[in-house]
Amino acid sequence: MAERMNYEVPPAQTQPSAGDALSDLLENLHHHGFLRLANDMVKANTQIAKIVVDGLNQPGTQTGVQNLSLLLVALSKIPPEQFNHLLMALTRGVQAMTEKRDAPEKKSAAPGVTGFIKMLGDEDTWQKAAPFFNAVQAFSSALQEEPDKPITRYSGKSSNA
Known part of the structure; x- marks a missing residue:
């Protein structure tokens, strides 16, 4: 007589595999037009680069980028705990101003x-x-x-x- 075989049924798959998820992502990107947009950008690479470079080559844009860079450098010199303290104090000050403004019945003499x-x-x-x-x-x-x-x-x- 033949020996009995032990066969365990594999559990049903509850989550999609990586391949299924990738296929689903690709289908959604295509359905919402992102793949077409990406393809068009790749095809028009030189025109987009020209538009970006022309935009960055304006004096106003250069000044704005330099000012933003200076602001980031200045902010990097302030330790986060001091900056947080400053922001909380500023917030409390603005709240006190608006409370005083919004409560005209609490007028005090000059x-x-x-x-x-x-x-x-x-x-x-x-x-x-x-x-x-x-x-x-x-x-x-x-x-x-x-x-x-x-x-x-x-x-x-x-x-x-």
Whole structure:
């Protein structure tokens, strides 16, 4: 008599295979027109490159790219925790301004000159305003300096222009 064979039925496939997923992706790209767009871009490669280069060759575009680059360099010098602190303080300040603006029924009398002087004499108020005045002083002193070309400031190399 023959020996009994052990045959286990493989489990049913619950997820598509990589080939099925790739085929499905390709079909969806074709159905939504992305493949045609990609083909047209490849065929028109030189015309698209010419349009991009012509657009980048404009003085306004060059200035914008340089300004964006300078902004990114300046932001890279601020540690993330300080930048987050600045953004949270700015957000809180904007919220306080809009709350005051949106609640006209809570009007307070103007302090006048003597009231303003008294406010400046208040230690708590002065401690809260001191960072603002420090920032204004730093900003003002930076504006008084002779401006360098960005390449000189960030690389230490002098520019020819």
